[in-house]
Structures are given as C-alpha cells and as structure tokens.
Amino acid sequence: MPDLSDTNVYLIFSFEGGLKLEGTINRIHAPLIIEEIIFRLPFEGKTGLMRNEMQIILGISKGNAKPTNDVKRGDIAYMPLGDALVIYLEDMRTYSKVNIIGKITSSDEQISSLKNVKRGSQVYITKKQ
Template sequence: MHVWLKVGNVKLEIELNNTSTAQKIWETLPIEATVNTWGDEIYFSIPVKLEQEKPQETVQEGDVAYWPPGHALCVFFGPTPVSGPGEIRPYSPVTVVGKVIGEAKVLKAVRDGEKVRLDRKETDE
C-alpha cells in the first residue's frame, strides 16, 4: 500500500506497513487536513480513532506513525523537542504505520497551517 503525501511544494511517497492501523488509514483515504510542526516532525489530525498497536517510544527518520491521543498521523524527519541525543522521540508512544520512500528531510520546508493531502498512489503512477 503506497500513498502520496502532498503539502505545499513537497510530495512524498509513503509505503504503509501491514498493521491493522495502516489498513484502517488506507480505507479512510483521501484525507485532507492542516499540518502542524513540532521540531523535525509534521503531524495532522485524521478521521481515525484507534488504540495503540505495537506502541514505540522512539522512531527512525522517515517513519510515519499514528498518535492515538491526537488522532494524528506523524511523519518524523529528525529530532523532536523531547528527543535525547541520537534519538527521535515522539511526544508519547506511537504506532508506526509506514515509512517515507526517499528523503524525509524535505519536510523541513513545511510550515504550520499548510494544507496537507494524503491519497492512495495508483499502481501506474
């Protein structure tokens, strides 16, 4: 399951994993929202309300995760304000649902309040 994340001039491909959380997000697409930034993370509310599935306290650069307290999808491209040395730490545990294909650091250009769209990638794109 591959999706496009489009925000401002940035377009990224994301490969969703085989968690039931990722499947539920896939079923909900397309999603449009307003993006927020927090350190080297963007996040936005999505119309999915699920409990944690395999919660993780730290993530890797390029990870895409669902954050249950905010019903939000998060994309990590570097340290957050609560990260320790050499780690990427979400505000609280998240369920990793996918990974950015390519360079996630292009998200540094994204600003609070920009519109974001998450859409299915068709196989012939």
C-alpha cells in the same frame, strides 16, 4: 473483509507549496489503524511541524497496536494521543507512545524539506496507483 494479500500500501503526500513525498504503510504493523486510513483515502488535512515531527490530524480515534517511543528519520507513525499521522524528521524518543506503520521512501533531502512546510498548510494524501 479487507484483502490482505498485499500488505504494503503505497501513498503520496502532496503538501501545499508543491512538496511531494512518497511512502509506504504496512498492514502487518497495525491492521485496524491501516484499514481505517485506507478507508478514508484520498484524505485532505492540515499539517503542523512540532519538535521535528510533521503531524497530520486524522480523526480516526484508534488506540495503540504495537506501541513504541523510539522512532527513526522517515518513519510514518500513528500517534493516538494527538490522533495524528506523524512523519519523523530525525531519530528520536517520542513523548507519547506511537505505532510505527510505515516509512517515507522519498530522498533524505525531500524529508528535510518538510521543515519548510508552514504550520496549518494543507496536505493531500492519496494511494499511489
């Protein structure tokens, strides 16, 4: 059984080209989704920026826990439709329902730098020590 004594999990997103972002995900938002993500760490994947959404394909095939269509800049969400972890670059209403699971804690300037990450670039996600 997972240790739920600390609900926050701190992550580092290292993008090809040198950009690094820090963020936190919280087990309370979607425990089964979060545990599956933690189990797969460290994780390497490909990125794709679409409609101010930085998508990272996960391959965990989970459903909705607490779905919403309303997201804020810097939110980290799991999108079941694309089976992807998504970082939002602006406040928006999403096309499909997503599960907000955390937040990027890096600066707004660093979040804006995601627009410079090339489609198909590698990202390495690790747990912050």
